[in-house]
Structure formats: C-alpha cells, structure tokens
Amino acid sequence: MNILEQAGEAAKGAAQGVLKKAIELAPDSWLPGGRPDPLIHHQHGHVGKPMSRIDGPLKVKGAARFSAEFPLVGMTYAAVAFSTIAKGRIATLDIKAAAEAPGVVLVMTHLNAPPMKPTPLFMTHSKAAGGDNLAVMQDDRIHWNGQPVAVVLAETQEQADHAKSLIRVEYEAEPATTSLAAAKAQGTGPGQFMGEPLKLEIGDAEARLVEAPHKISATYRTPRQNHNAIEPHAAMLVWNGEELRVHDSSQGVAHTAWSLAKIFDIDEKQVNVTSPYVGGGFGSKCLWQHQVLGAAAAKLAARPVRIALSREGVFRVVGGRSLTEQHVAIGAQPDGRFTSIIHTGVTVMTRHNAFPEPFIVATRSGYAADNFKLDVEVAYIDMVANTFMRAPGEAVGTFGLECAIDELAEELGMDPIELRIRNEPEKDPTEGTPFSSRHIVEAYRAGAERFGWSQRTAPGMRREGEWLVGMGCATGTYPYYRMPGGAARITLTRDGRATVAVAAHEMGMGTATVNMSIAAERLGLPLDHVSIEYGDSTLPGVILAGGSQQTASIGASVIAAQRVLVTELLKLAGNDSPLAGLGADQVGGYDAGLAKLDEPERHESYASILSRAGRDEVVAQASAPPPLELQHWSMHSYSAIFCEVRVNAVTGETRVSRVLGSFDCGRILNPKTAASQFRGGIIMGLGLALMEETEFDERNGRIMNASLADYHVPVHLDVPPIEVIWTDIPDPHTPMGAHGVGEIGITGTGAAVANAVYNATGKRIRDLPLTLDKLM
Amino acid sequence: MSIIVNGSATPLPPDPRVSLLDLLREHLKLTGTKKGCNQGACGACTVLLDGERVVSCLTLAVQAEGRAVTTVEGLAQSDKLHPLQQAFIDRDGFQCGYCTPGQICSAIGMAAELERGVPSHVTGDLTAGTIAASREELAERMSGNLCRCGAHNGIIDAIAATFISKEAAQPYRPDGPEMAA
Ligand code: FES
Numbered sequence: 001m002n003i004l005e006q007a008g009e010a011a012k013g014a015a016q017g018v019l020k021k022a023i024e025l026a027p028d029s030w031l032p033g034g035r036p037d038p039l040i041h042h043q044h045g046h047v048g049k050p051m052s053r054i055d056g057p058l059k060v061k062g063a064a065r066f067s068a069e070f071p072l073v074g075m076t077y078a079a080v081a082f083s084t085i086a087k088g089r090i091a092t093l094d095i096k097a098a099a100e101a102p103g104v105v106l107v108m109t110h111l112n113a114p115p116m117k118p119t120p121l122f123m124t125h126s127k128a129a130g131g132d133n134l135a136v137m138q139d140d141r142i143h144w145n146g147q148p149v150a151v152v153l154a155e156t157q158e159q160a161d162h163a164k165s166l167i168r169v170e171y172e173a174e175p176a177t178t179s180l181a182a183a184k185a186q187g188t189g190p191g192q193f194m195g196e197p198l199k200l201e202i203g204d205a206e207a208r209l210v211e212a213p214h215k216i217s218a219t220y221r222t223p224r225q226n227h228n229a230i231e232p233h234a235a236m237l238v239w240n241g242e243e244l245r246v247h248d249s250s251q252g253v254a255h256t257a258w259s260l261a262k263i264f265d266i267d268e269k270q271v272n273v274t275s276p277y278v279g280g281g282f283g284s285k286c287l288w289q290h291q292v293l294g295a296a297a298a299k300l301a302a303r304p305v306r307i308a309l310s311r312e313g314v315f316r317v318v319g320g321r322s323l324t325e326q327h328v329a330i331g332a333q334p335d336g337r338f339t340s341i342i343h344t345g346v347t348v349m350t351r352h353n354a355f356p357e358p359f360i361v362a363t364r365s366g367y368a369a370d371n372f373k374l375d376v377e378v379a380y381i382d383m384v385a386n387t388f389m390r391a392p393g394e395a396v397g398t399f400g401l402e403c404a405i406d407e408l409a410e411e412l413g414m415d416p417i418e419l420r421i422r423n424e425p426e427k428d429p430t431e432g433t434p435f436s437s438r439h440i441v442e443a444y445r446a447g448a449e450r451f452g453w454s455q456r457t458a459p460g461m462r463r464e465g466e467w468l469v470g471m472g473c474a475t476g477t478y479p480y481y482r483m484p485g486g487a488a489r490i491t492l493t494r495d496g497r498a499t500v501a502v503a504a505h506e507m508g509m510g511t512a513t514v515n516m517s518i519a520a521e522r523l524g525l526p527l528d529h530v531s532i533e534y535g536d537s538t539l540p541g542v543i544l545a546g547g548s549q550q551t552a553s554i555g556a557s558v559i560a561a562q563r564v565l566v567t568e569l570l571k572l573a574g575n576d577s578p579l580a581g582l583g584a585d586q587v588g589g590y591d592a593g594l595a596k597l598d599e600p601e602r603h604e605s606y607a608s609i610l611s612r613a614g615r616d617e618v619v620a621q622a623s624a625p626p627p628l629e630l631q632h633w634s635m636h637s638y639s640a641i642f643c644e645v646r647v648n649a650v651t652g653e654t655r656v657s658r659v660l661g662s663f664d665c666g667r668i669l670n671p672k673t674a675a676s677q678f679r680g681g682i683i684m685g686l687g688l689a690l691m692e693e694t695e696f697d698e699r700n701g702r703i704m705n706a707s708l709a710d711y712h713v714p715v716h717l718d719v720p721p722i723e724v725i726w727t728d729i730p731d732p733h734t735p736m737g738a739h740g741v742g743e744i745g746i747t748g749t750g751a752a753v754a755n756a757v758y759n760a761t762g763k764r765i766r767d768l769p770l771t772l773d774k775l776m
Numbered sequence: 777m778s779i780i781v782n783g784s785a786t787p788l789p790p791d792p793r794v795s796l797l798d799l800l801r802e803h804l805k806l807t808g809t810k811k812g813c814n815q816g817a818c819g820a821c822t823v824l825l826d827g828e829r830v831v832s833c834l835t836l837a838v839q840a841e842g843r844a845v846t847t848v849e850g851l852a853q854s855d856k857l858h859p860l861q862q863a864f865i866d867r868d869g870f871q872c873g874y875c876t877p878g879q880i881c882s883a884i885g886m887a888a889e890l891e892r893g894v895p896s897h898v899t900g901d902l903t904a905g906t907i908a909a910s911r912e913e914l915a916e917r918m919s920g921n922l923c924r925c926g927a928h929n930g931i932i933d934a935i936a937a938t939f940i941s942k943e944a945a946q947p948y949r950p951d952g953p954e955m956a957a
C-alpha cells in the first residue's frame with residue numbers, strides 16, 4: 001500500500017494525524033485534482049452555456065411524478081398520530097374506535113409493529129441516512145413532543161384521517177428538558193462535526209483580545225428554523241416477499257435503501273428506493289420515521305402504503321435547524337489587522353442525534369489572524385432531532401461573524417469591505433493549507449461597483465418619507481465538499497449514444513440538465529445523444545445531494561468512468577486505428593469519437609471503433625478516487641452579498657429593496673440554473689434574516705407554529721429583484737473547475753441584511769429574525 | 777351531478793368530505809395539482825374554477841358541482857404549451873417544480889383579475905379605470921403562492937413577459953447575469 005492509498009483509508013475513518021500531514025505535503029500531481037480537468041479548457045462547448053432545464057416541459061405541465069403520485073394497485077392511505085408530551089411513556093392506548101371505523105385496514109402502534117432495528121444515524125456509516133438513532137415504534141417510550149405513536153391505514157385518506165382522530169392515548173410524563181436555560185444548566189458537552197471536534201485554539205486569543213487597541217465583543221442569537229420544502233415528505237412502499245420497493249422524495253437514495261435494509265434486517269439489494277423528482281429538500285429529505293413506519297405498516301397489512309405527511313406532520317417528524325447562541329470577539333490593530341478571533345457558543349441537539357449546528361466552520365478559514373479560539377458547545381433538549389438545513393453552520397455562523405466585522409469596522413472608522421480585504425488570508429489561517437482558488441477580493445470589488453456601494457451613508461442618515469434607507473454587505477463562504485463513495489457507469493452504444501448512470505438526485509438544482517451537458521462535452525457527443533439516469537438506489541455510487549457536493553461527486557465519478565471507457569475503446573480500436581499506440585491520458589472525447597488531445601485529426605468515431613470490434617455497446621463503471629484534495633488545499637465557494645433595506649420609521653417594518661450577490665464559485669457550468677441556485681439561497685437568507693423562526697414552546701417542547709400559515713417564509717412581495725454576478729474563474733483542482741453553488745447563497749445574507757438595517761436605523765439587532773418589534 | 781374537469785364531465789365523489797384537490801389527485805389521478813399544506817397557506821393546489829383561482833384544498837369537491845375546473849393539465853393545447861408555461865421554462869421560473877402548477881394557474885387567474893380592474897393591497901388609485909400592472913402589483917397578487925426554492929424572480933418575470941410586456945420582464949435578466957471579472 002503506498003502512502004496515498006493509506007491516506008485514502010485514513011480519510012474514510014479514524015486515525016488521521018500523520019497521514020493528514022502527508023496529504024498536505026504530497027506533491028499536487030499525486031492528488032485528485034492535481035492535474036486540471038481538461039474540460040476546464042473547453043470554452044466553446046456545452047459547458048458554461050445557459051441551458052433550460054431538460055425536465056422543464058414535464059414540470060410546467062404537472063407531468064413530473066413526485067413521490068406521492070405513483071398509482072399502486074391495492075394501495076392504502078396512512079395517517080399518523082403524534083405524541084403530545086416531550087418525554088415519558090405511553091400509559092394507555094385506546095384504538096378500538098379507530099380500528100372499527102369505516103375503511104380501516106390497520107392500526108399500528110408499538111404493541112403490534114414488526115420488530116425493527118434502530119435507525120442508522122447519519123455519519124455513523126457512509127450510507128447511514130437516519131436523522132436519529134432510535135428504534136421506531138418498538139416500545140412505549142416517548143422521546144419528543146410530536147413523536148409518532150400510531151399509524152392508521154385505510155382505504156381512503158379521509159377514512160384514515162378520521163380514524164386517527166379516534167385514537168386515545170394517555171401518557172405518563174417524565175420531567176423533560178425543554179428550555180435552553182434548563183439545558184445549559186445541566187451542563188454542555190463538546191460538539192463534533194464530520195468526525196472532528198468543533199473546537200480549535202491557536203495562540204492565545206483571549207490574551208490578545210485584551211491587549212488589542214480595537215475590539216468588538218458581542219453575542220448573537222439565531223432561532224430554530226425549518227426547511228419547509230413545498231412538497232411535504234411522502235413515500236409509497238410495497239413489499240414483494242422480502243423485497244421492499246420505495247418511491248421516496250429523497251436526497252440520498254442509496255443511503256436510504258441501505259438504512260432501511262439495516263432496520264428490517266434484510267440485504268441492501270432487497271431494497272430499491274427511487275426518487276426521480278424531489279419537491280425541494282434543503283437537507284430535510286433523508287430518512288425519518290415516516291418511511292420506516294410506512295414500510296412496517298405495509299408489511300403488517302400486506303398491502304402497499306402511501307404515507308404522505310401533513311404539513312404539521314413534517315414539523316413533528318422531520319427535524320430542522322437548531323438554535324445558536326454565539327459569542328464573537330475580534331481584536332484588531334489600528335490599521336484594521338485582526339490579532340485575535342474568538343467565536344464560541346452553544347447550540348442544542350438531542351441525545352439521539354449527533355448534529356450540533358457547526359456555526360464556527362466559516363470562521364476557520366475566513367480571515368487572517370494569529371490567534372483563534374473557536375468552540376461549539378452542545379446542550380441537550382428533548383425535541384425532534386435537529387438536522388442540517390441549507391448551509392448548516394455557515395448560514396447562521398456568518399450572521400455572528402459578519403455582523404461583528406461590520407461593528408468592528410465602525411469602531412475603527414473603516415469601510416467594512418476594506419476591513420475584510422485588509423484581513424484577506426494568503427493561506428488557510430487555521431489549517432495552513434493553500435487555497436485552491438479564492439478570488440473573493442475580485443468578487444467584492446465587482447459587486448461594490450455594480451451595487452453602488454460608494455453611495456452608502458453614515459448610519460441613520462438617509463431618509464425617504466417614512467422610510468429609513470441603508471446598505472449592508474457581508475461575506476459568505478461554503479466549503480467545497482466531495483464525499484467518498486462516488487461512482488458512475490457509462491454505457492456507449494454503437495450508434496454513438498451514451499447513458500450516464502449515477503445514484504444522484506434532482507431537487508431542482510438542475511442536476512440532470514447540467515450533467516447531461518458535462519457528459520456530452522466530455523464524451524464529445526451532441527446533447528441529444530446523451531442521457532442521464534439518476535434517482536435510483538440500484539445505480540452506481542453513494543452520492544448525497546448535500547454539502548453542495550453532488551456535481552463534484554458526479555464529475556469525479558464520470559471522469560473515472562470515462563477513463564475506463566477510453567482504455568477499453570483504445571483496446572478495441574487496436575492497431576488499425578488512427579489512435580493506435582496512444583494511452584488513455586492522451587485522448588479525449590471529440591466529435592462523436594476519440595481524438596488525441598493535442599492533435600484532434602487523430603480521431604476515430606465511436607461508431608467506427610465499435611463496429612470494427614463487432615460490439616453493440618461498451619459499458620464502463622468506476623469509482624471516484626477518495627477526496628484527498630480536501631486535505632491538501634483549502635477549498636471553498638465565496639460570495640460578497642450586498643443589500644439595501646428600507647425600514648419604516650413608524651412601524652419598524654423592514655423591506656429589502658435590492659440585493660446583489662457577487663460570487664466566486666469556480667467555473668459556472670450552467671449560468672441559467674446556477675443563477676437560480678444563487679437567488680434561491682439568497683431568498684432563503686432573506687427569510688432567515690427577516691421572518692423565519694420555528695416557535696418552540698419551552699414549557700412542553702411542542703412546536704407551536706407547525707404550519708405554513710404560522711411559519712413565515714418569504715413570499716413574492718418580500719423578494720426584490722436579485723442581481724447575481726460571478727467571477728467564473730475555474731478552480732484548477734476540481735472537476736470542471738467548478739465549486740458548489742447550492743448553499744453559498746444563504747451564507748452571509750442574514751448578516752448583509754442586519755448590517756443594512758443598522759446602516760438605515762443606527763440600531764444593531766443581534767437576534768434573528770429582525771422582526772419589527774425589535775426595531776420599534 | 778357532475779363536475780367538468782378540463783372539459784370532461786366527472787361524477788361527484790361518494791364521500792362528501794373529499795376536497796376538490798383530493799378528487800383531482802386521488803380519484804382522477806390528475807396529480808399535476810399539488811398538495812403543499814392542505815390548509816390554504818401555500819397555493820400549490822391552485823386551480824381555476826369557472827376561470828377564477830381557488831385553492832382546491834379548501835374547496836370541497838361537491839362545491840364545484842356543475843362548474844368548470846381547469847387544472848395545469850388542461851392548459852397546454854395538445855403538444856403546444858400555454859405561453860405562460862413556456863415563459864416559466866424560458867425565465868427559469870422554478871427549480872423543484874412543486875409549486876409550479878399552482879403558480880401558473882394562479883397567475884392566469886390573477887391576470888384576469890387585473891384585467892377586470894380588481895384592486896389589490898398595493899393598488900394606488902382606486903378610482904382609476906385600469907390598474908397599472910407594476911411588478912409590485914404582480915408580486916403582491918402572487919404572494920399567496922409560496923415557493924421555497926426561491927424562484928420568485930423568474931416567476932414574476934415569466935408572468936410579466938406573458939401578460940404585460942417583454943420590457944416589463946427586463947429587470948431580472950434570468951439568463952444573462954454579467955460576469956464580475
Ligand atoms: S395545498 Fe392548498 S393552499 Fe397549500
């Protein structure tokens with residue numbers, strides 16, 4: 001085993017240390033991304049051109065089938081009853097009336113549910129998908145207010161809903177921890193994220209802060225939030241003997257199939273999860289209790305089941321983003337240089353999950369300083385397990401950090417953009433690794449110019465009638481991830497058509513569209529000769545639609561599969577081909593065949609190679625290399641978010657009147673869909689800034705606003721025209737030169753709004769959301 | 777006792793509790809109309825009832841007796857998309873597509889309301905004969921249709937391009953963002 005293979009093993013799991021150092025020191029060329037992807041230099045092909053979604057016609061006609069919409073013969077409808085206490089046990093369960101109600105097929109409770117193993121908790125295994133590690137409906141224990149306690153199956157949804165209303169449950173409540181104060185009083189523990197502690201100390205940040213001539217020290221708070229994809233979670237499940245077929249709305253089909261197999265103690269291959277369209281996910285569409293309950297009920301009733309959560313059900317069963325209480329302190333020299341950065345605080349989670357909202361991750365690589373103290377502590381509450389929601393950590397962490405920088409800029413009498421640029425690091429300030437591609441200063445300069453940043457006045461100085469007008473900005477960053485497990489299969493047929501198969505997902509990011517154009521470009525085929533198969537757990541790869549990594553993961557997998565394909569084709573081409581004697585690294589896809597990279601006249605078409613070899617098709621499958629590049633370079637997407645707000649001097653109402661996002665995210669692969677991703681992230685950031693809050697009753701642990709009427713998200717009138725621009729500078733070390741674009745938009749937006757509100761009013765609100773009561 | 781759905785007569789469901797939304801989705805398998813909340817808060821289930829937009833989750837099927845329902849499946853003429861459907865594709869007025877049928881049906885109903893001079897919360901001069909279809913008017917009138925993917929700019933853009941004018945759709949520049957460097 002050579003050192004890189006050893007390092008690859010280490011990257012998967014435990015003992016890193018020395019090998020991590022080896023990866024940092026290894027020559028670039030040994031690493032994935034060490035040689036630039038040749039596609040980066042294709043400037044006139046499909047990649048980089050605006051392209052409409054290939055599933056557009058289906059979606060505008062209402063013909064794209066979502067997970068609750070598959071006709072199944074003999075299907076039953078499920079309704080779920082939820083606990084009304086936060087902790088304790090079920091004392092009595094009266095299901096008689098429900099069982100006897102018209103149309104009822106089954107009432108399932110812990111008393112008759114089939115045996116199931118505990119749910120594999122996310123990140124405990126490469127394919128674990130569970131939001132918590134509890135066994136589902138196996139005993140009388142209650143772990144949170146809203147936990148499913150019974151499932152009714154009936155011939156119609158109306159019958160199931162009615163029967164559910166007849167179930168009577170009495171509980172023996174036990175003392176529960178449902179308030180932040182009580183949870184903190186019981187003591188906090190250290191947070192862990194992606195196998196690493198959320199704790200970092202470099203130098204003596206506290207001492208340097210004390211000495212610093214200029215400083216800011218403040219506490220920022222962000223509330224719970226819910227994803228609220230407009231499609232509620234739904235699954236349709238059928239058992240054929242020991243085989244389970246699931247139509248799911250999923251951002252992890254392979255993960256969900258494996259996890260369900262573990263729960264039902266069957267082979268992974270006996271579960272097939274498909275999910276061709278996902279009506280929004282944002283981190284929420286993984287494995288929660290509803291799929292497990294649906295499968296269990298289908299087994300018990302020996303009938304297909306559709307379990308479509310009500311909107312309230314989504315709030316009860318699926319976790320959201322947890323709250324944070326962040327302390328940010330920065331010490332600076334008179335010229336603005338940071339000497340000390342402190343970002344510490346508390347978040348809450350449950351005893352049965354492992355996802356502390358990692359609000360310090362953006363701070364690790366944002367700014368240069370010699371002294372850091374970063375720490376996320378966890379307090380435990382009895383609630384539905386919280387989970388990742390769009391840009392977990394960064395979305396709220398940048399609120400604290402980027403507001404603090406705005407405050408410090410004022411204290412220093414500096415422009416906040418200039419202060420940020422002054423502290424631009426040359427290499428990763430906490431890891432010491434070089435940046436793979438970081439052009440945030442360019443993004444700031446271009447954004448400031450276009451937005452008209454120079455028009456910004458002193459706080460509270462611009463008034464138009466009742467409206468106070470202000471401008472703010474903030475930096476967003478989001479890591480470039482490429483998770484292990486990517487794989488792809490390319491099937492090339494004699495008529496010069498290719499199908500790329502990957503177990504990936506389309507939640508609206510434009511996955512199928514962009515990957516079709518990338519594959520066509522890579523293989524040298526016209527767009528209409530390439531198709532993408534995805535959204536099916538039987539396809540190659542373990543590819544989570546999360547961490548903004550899907551395109552990178554697919555990209556690296558397709559590169560690997562293409563290499564296998566090319567090797568095979570060269571073998572088939574033999575000595576009679578113009579390609580004779582060339583190696584796989586010397587040729588690429590060109591004009592419906594292979595050509596020598598630097599001598600495209602040496603070319604043979606796929607059709608010719610395959611016919612001469614007497615083959616109808618060639619199938620090539622390969623796995624992407626382990627993502628060692630992530631430890632060799634510091635890799636991130638970046639943004640500079642600019643925002644103009646109007647705050648009503650009488651009512652405190654805040655309207656965002658203009659937003660501009662200036663992005664540095666490597667090469668933009670499809671400007672049309674990428675722009676929508678950027679805007680979509682920014683709009684969720686406006687929600688985070690202005691209105692979103694999951695109201696949690698600290699007396700009993702119940703979510704109080706479990707509906708879209710009470711949980712407010714931005715509506716059309718809340719959304720101004722959002723301008724997006726980008727550097728379009730490829731990262732030489734990533735597939736296609738691209739970085740993720742799905743989560744970067746929400747990062748920085750909360751702070752940009754809050755900073756603009758300060759500039760408009762002179763009031764600094766450090767507590768999200770910025771509702772009008774805080775501004776009056 | 778029937779409802780006309782996209783031009784075809786359909787019997788009323790035997791169970792009076794069935795909503796118009798569930799009639800469409802579960803009985804007629806017209807799943808283009810979406811269920812985002814089932815309580816009137818998201819607009820995903822919007823259909824046209826005798827040309828007016830309604831949230832079908834809060835409409836009992838029996839209330840639609842003898843009336844004409846148009847769903848998203850009833851908008852395209854065989855292979856030709858409704859101009860608004862095409863505009864949604866051109867302006868990228870969706871991502872996941874789940875709110876899309878509701879947005880499209882709602883916008884068609886909204887355009888008719890504008891034309892009839894029905895005022896909204898942001899309409900300035902109520903005595904003026906016609907209402908200027910500013911982007912603010914469109915955004916206010918579409919605010920009952922939630923989109924969590926954040927396709928708002930493209931949606932308003934598509935509506936403006938279809939019902940107002942190409943110029944009205946300019947500010948969002950859906951596929952022409954400039955490069956910073
Ligand atoms: S499903 Fe009817 S308004 Fe939400």
Ligand code: FES
Binds near residue numbers: 508875922924926927
């Ligand atoms: S496109 Fe996904 S909710 Fe609107």
